[in-house]
Amino acid sequence: MVLPSRHDPRTLARQVRPISWQLFGSAFGLSVIGLVLISSASAELTTDYVSRQSVWIVAGVLVLVAAALVNYSVLLRHAFWIYLASVAAVAAVTFFGHEAGGARSWIGIGGFGGQPSDFCKIATVLLLARRLAGYRSPVPPRGGLWATVAIVAVPVLLIARQPDLGGALMFVPVLAAMAAVTGVSVRSALAAAAVALALGGALWIFALQDYQKDRVLSYFRPQADPLGSGYQVRQSRIAVGSGQALGKGPGEGTQSNLRFLPTPHTDFVFAVLAEEYGFLGVTLVLVLFLLYLGNGVRVALAARDPAGLLLVVGLLAFIAGHVLYNTAMVVGLLPITGIPLPFLSYGGSFMLFCCAATGLIIGLDLRRFVNV
Secondary structure, eight states: OOOOOTTSHHHHHTTOOHHHHHHHHHHHHHHHHHHHHHHHHTTTSSSOHHHHHHHHHHHHHHHHHHHHHSOHHHHHHTHHHHHHHHHHHHHHHHHHSEEETTEEEEEEETTEEEOHHHHHHHHHHHHHHHHHTTOSSSOOTTTHHHHHHHHHHHHHHHHHTTTOHHHHHTHHHHHHHHHHHHTOOHHHHHHHHHHHHHHHHHHHHHTOOHHHHHHHHHHHOTTSSTTTTTHHHHHHHHHHHHHTTTOSOTTOOHHHHTTOSSSTTTTTHHHHHHHHHHHHHHHHHHHHHHHHHHHHHHHHHTOSSHHHHHHHHHHHHHHHHHHHHHHHHHTTSSOOOOOOOTTTSOOHHHHHHHHHHHHHHHHHHHTTTOOO
């Protein structure tokens, strides 16, 4: 009789805890809700975004399962080369990629497109987790700190040059969260903050286009140009406010169907949710996000090694950063920078990133008591 190995996927599957099922369930539930919202938001558009997003969700589930079965320690051992390949892909698409929405950040194949920057997020977290896990004390200000900041600065600069300010901005909370878990000293944190401010100033002067600067400035004076730079946030606020308690009903959102709301199936899908399903629908989606993030934190706390803990923290920081910024952006609390909402916004590579991150977190939960 041959006993099953602890490396056997069937053995790992039997170890799945309610935490992992809740992670998968909340992610899948959000994806289905996103598909319903995309169907409503793109009803008047010529492109069949629903069918495309359905394909990406199916592909995302396969990626999630594959990521859960991969031993994360193997990925950590090869983190540098994974990071190098992802940075090279971002650099290549910056110069030779397909231009969409004013940014040269896409690769288009057969009508489908993707952003290498989404995969660079996972690669950066892997390398940061491997490096920060090696410190037995707070990160030193001159050596490890600057190398750690450089790991994040390289993709940030490349992505900002595309230009994709929102995508570059999302790396900041990841570095902050992982450094905080590591136990970075106050002196080092202040030094890193100074570097971040200097880098932000350089990006503002040399990388951002005029229309991007106008979007940021419109946050401080939204009524100055209501038909120009302030148009998006104004229409988004109208959509959110008109939903009230129960919403206007599925497919009855005038802001999206009459095309007052720009890109309702991507960056402003949360506004479609608020308009058509009201406060009740928004509450349901936020509860699912809290369920997802809460179970992710539980996985992090149960991690069997520092690298695993840091890996989960970094991935959760990316997801949480997107959720917090997108929802705040839609209601006008933060400048509009084009940040999608995880699992809900239309987008292939971003859906695959969210599913891969979820799979890695579930895989780490599966191996919490296994030395592999």
